[in-house]
Amino acid sequence: MKRALLATIAVLLFALPARAEIVFFSTGRTLSIKDHTVDPTDDGKLILTLRSGGEIVCEPSVIDRIVPDEVPYPEPEAEKPALVAVAAAPAAPVKYGEIIDKVSAEQNVPAKLVRAVIQVESAYHERARSPKGAMGLMQLMPATAKQYAVADPFDPAANIEGGVKHLKSLMQRLPVALALAAYNAGEAAVQRFNGIPPYRETQDYVARILRLAGL
Numbered sequence: 161m162k163r164a165l166l167a168t169i170a171v172l173l174f175a176l177p178a179r180a181e182i183v184f185f186s187t188g189r190t191l192s193i194k195d196h197t198v199d200p201t202d203d204g205k206l207i208l209t210l211r212s213g214g215e216i217v218c219e220p221s222v223i224d225r226i227v228p229d230e231v232p233y234p235e236p237e238a239e240k241p242a243l244v245a246v247a248a249a250p251a252a253p254v255k256y257g258e259i260i261d262k263v264s265a266e267q268n269v270p271a272k273l274v275r276a277v278i279q280v281e282s283a284y285h286e287r288a289r290s291p292k293g294a295m296g297l298m299q300l301m302p303a304t305a306k307q308y309a310v311a312d313p314f315d316p317a318a319n320i321e322g323g324v325k326h327l328k329s330l331m332q333r334l335p336v337a338l339a340l341a342a343y344n345a346g347e348a349a350v351q352r353f354n355g356i357p358p359y360r361e362t363q364d365y366v367a368r369i370l371r372l373a374g375l
Contacts, residue, residue: 163185163235164314169185177346180192180193180194181194181195181226181227182226182227182228183196183208183226184223184224184226184227184356185222185223185224186221186223188220188357189221189283189284190298191208191210191213192206192211192353193210194209194210194211194263194313195209195271196209196226197209198209198353202237204220205217205218205219205220206218206219206220207328209273210282210283210288211364213352213367214252214281214282214288214289214290214291214294215288215289215290215291216283216285216287216288217287217289218285218287219245219374227307234319236302244296245248245281256278256284256297257322258275259316259320260275260278260320263320263321263324267324267325267328269328269331270323270373270375272373272374272375273327273336273373273375274320274327275368275372275373276368276370276372276373277298277323277327277340277343277369277371278297278298278323279372280368280369280372281294281297281299282296282297282298282299283319284297286314286315286316286319287298287314295308295313295314295319296313296314296315296316296319297316297323297324298319298320298322298323298326298327298330299323300313300314300319300322300326302338304326305322306349307323307326308321308322308325308326325341326343327339329344330347333347334347334350336348336370336375337366337370338355338356340365340366340369340370341355341356341357341362341365343368344361344362344365345357345359345361345362349362
């Protein structure tokens, strides 16, 4: 079964044009990604390249299928179908829901905002990592993890606590949209441009989170 799935994915990999793809997980969740590759050095695990620039490494067995998205990204009108698919899925896996609710309440940050950030940052994959070094569910950079005493950024509880504290710190100084922009591009960039930086990735990031959170 695993070999057959890998063979199917390998065919898709070389057959698809350089467009977005939709991953259907065996749990019922969906995720829009930039593309995917098979890691030949790690027992055939899949590397899913996120549209935000990060990546997720996972076993082929957790994926039901990968299909091409019918429209290219990042055009605004093209994101709507993907957002509908994500919004239709459960807001968060049960195993993280209690952690999110608890930490959000303690830090007085809307839980729905935290859920949206996690969805966009990592699609709830605790082992997600980015080429720039961001780690875990809320994609903490090493300096941020150290600042909030997160010993293991890949531990869901520790990662969520550090990420929510960081988000709260930004929200105490900035309106929510600018806080999200700072979470993505850095507070210095927000200050330099006196608003959301003119980066397409950051603009799409902020808009998508606000939409998912209903803000």
